[in-house]
Amino acid sequence: MREVAILGVGQTPVREHWEMSLRALAVEAGRAALADAGVDKVDAIYVSNMNSDRLVGQRHLGPLVADYLGQRGVEAVKLEAACGSAGSAMRQGMMAVASGELERVLIIGAEKLTETPHQETTAALATAADADFEVEQGITFVGLNALIMRRYMHEYGYTHKDFAPFAIAAHANASRNPNALYRYAIDEREYERGRDVADPIRLYDASPIGDGAAALLLVAADKAPSAVRVIGSASATDTVSVHDREDILWLNAAELSARRAYDQAKVGPADIDLFELHDAFSIMAALSLEACGFAERGRGVRVGLDGDITLGGRIPISTMGGLKARGHPVGATGLYQLVEATLQLRGEAGATQVPGARIAMTQNIGGSGATITTHILKA
C-alpha cells in the first residue's frame, strides 16, 4: 500500500441548476479538478450518485461521464451508498491508487434533485431507509431523524434552542462561500422561528437538497510531494433500519470508521484542525461529534453551546457551510466535504480559512447512519 495524495479539486456551486443536466454538472466539476491538477488523461473515473436512475432516468453514469469528459475508454464505475455515496467512491478510488493498480483516478460526485416534484424527490430519498420495515410504515427520512432528536432531547435534557449553534455556525460560514446554496447568516431568533418540519426538527435543523457536483484527482503521494495527502480512510456500516439498533443515540459506524482512520493516521481527535461532518440534520452533527471522540456521550450539543465549532474554535465544523447551508446534493456531498477540506489544508479557503489548518477530517453518512466513511487529510 502506497500513500495517496489529492492533486486537484473542483466543484460547481450548489444551486437549483435548471440550465444544467446531470452530466453537465459532473463534467464541469471533473474538468475543474483536472485543470487544477494539470492533468489531461486519467486511468479511471469513480462516479458517486444516489438518485439519477429515478429522477433523471439515467443509470450507468461511469461510462457516460467518462465519455463526456473526453476520457472515452477509461475504466469507470458508479458507487451508491445513499447520501454516503461520495465517501464510498473516495474510499474505493483511494484503494485503487494505493494498490498500485491505477495511477490517476478521478472521483466525481454528482446529483440533480430539483427538477422533479417534491414528493418524487422525497420518495427517491426514502430508498436510503429500509423499504420493507421503515418506508413501508410511511416514515420519511426527516421523520426518522426527528425520532432520534426527540429521544436525545429527552435522554439528556436539552431543548430545541440548544441545537441553534450548529445552524448558526453553518450559515455564518456559508455566507462567505460563493459556492454555497444559502449565502446568508441567521441568528438564534431566526433559528427558533423556523417552521416545524417534523417535530422537533424545524426548518433550520434540516439541510436543503440542491444540484451540484464536486471532484478530486487522486495520485500516488510520491508523484505529488506537495499535495494534500490522505492519511486515513475507513468505512463501516450499521443496520439500515434505525429500530434494529441497540442504541439509536450512538453512531456505531461513525465510531468504527473514525477509530480506524485515527489509527491509520496515527492521530486523535485533539489533532484534527477542522471536521467536515455530515450535518444533514443538527442531531446528526451532535451524534457525529460524540462518536468521533470530540465530546462525551450526550454532550455533542455542548460543543456548539461552548463556542467550539466556529472557525476560531476548538474543532471548527462545516467550515464552508456544511450540508446545512452549503447545501446537500446527496450523492455529491461527500466529495464537497473532501474538496473543502483540501482547500482548507492548501490555505485556499478564502474568507472561511481555518488559520494554520494542517489536519482535516471528513465524514460522510449514508441513511440514518448505516454507511459511514471517514477520511483524514494532511497538508
Place this chain on the structure above:
Amino acid sequence: MREVAILGVGQTPVREHWEMSLRALAVEAGRAALADAGVDKVDAIYVSNMNSDRLVGQRHLGPLVADYLGQRGVEAVKLEAACGSAGSAMRQGMMAVASGELERVLIIGAEKLTETPHQETTAALATAADADFEVEQGITFVGLNALIMRRYMHEYGYTHKDFAPFAIAAHANASRNPNALYRYAIDEREYERGRDVADPIRLYDASPIGDGAAALLLVAADKAPSAVRVIGSASATDTVSVHDREDILWLNAAELSARRAYDQAKVGPADIDLFELHDAFSIMAALSLEACGFAERGRGVRVGLDGDITLGGRIPISTMGGLKARGHPVGATGLYQLVEATLQLRGEAGATQVPGARIAMTQNIGGSGATITTHILKA
C-alpha cells in the same frame, strides 16, 4: 499488488422467485459462498445490483445485505454499471484485496426483476442506455441490439439462421444445469420458429430476465494455495449511446479490457479453455468473440457454425447456459459467470464440465457495450 484467489462460491437458481425478497436472495448466495469457503466473518461486502431502487424501492444495499448476512458493521458498498454491475463489483473487490487493505472480501450480485409489470421493468432496464439521446427517442434495449444485429447481417452477409448455434449451445448446457432458468434444449427449427421481438431479433436471440443472486469470497492467493486464482482483471468503457461510436460492429471496451487481462495473465485466446461471455443477445456473443480475439472481424458467427462453442469445442462458451438460458438477473449476471467459471476450474461443473479446464475467461457487459469487464481465472 498481491495475487487474489476465489476461496468460495455460491448461487441461487435463476427463477421467478416470488417467495423471496431481494435481500433474501442476496443472503442465500452470500451464505452459500461463506459456507463453501469455510469462513464466518469478512472485512467487506461489495454488492452489485442494477434496478432495486426503481423496482424494489430499496437503495443502500451495502449495509442492508451486510446486516442480514450477520456481518453488521463491516465495510460495504453497492456498485452499478447496468448489466455490467457485477463485473465491476468483482474488479473493485479484487483491487481491495490485491492492495493488502482488506483480507476477506465477499462480492454479491443480486437482482429482483420479475415482480413488477413488464413495462416498468423494461423502462428500468432502459436507464442503461443514454436517457437524453437514445431512450428519449423511444428505443428500447432490444431495439438497440436489433439495429446492431441488422447491420452485422447486412455487412457480412449472414442470415438469421446463422446465429442459431449460440442459442442451441446455451440451451443444451442449461438443460443440464439445475440452477438455470430454461432447463430444456432447443433445435434449429425451434430457434427459427421463435417469434419476432425486434426484427431481426427473435425470441431465442434474447436472454430472459430472472431473479437471482450469486456470490464469491476473495482472499489473498498465498492464504489459499489450492483455490482458483484471478490472473487477469480489467475494465474499460465506450460511449453509452451506440450512435456515438465510430463503428457499431466493434466492442472497443471488450477489446481494451480483454487485451489488458491477457497481458496481466500472460495468456492469449488460444490458452482460454472456456469463455463465459455476455450473450444478452446472440449478436453480442458474436461481437465478443471477435473483440477478444477468438475470431476475425465479421467471423464471430462462424465460430458457432463451425461447432467450436460447444463443451468439447475449441472455445466453449456459456457452459452452464449463459445469459440466454441460465437466465439474466442483470446486476447479478457477472457473478454467475465468475461462479460458473470457478466451478469449471475446480472440476465441479457436473454434467456440463469442460474436460481438463485450467484457464477460464469471463466478460460482463453493461449497456450496449459501454462498460465491459474481463476476468481471467486459473485453476
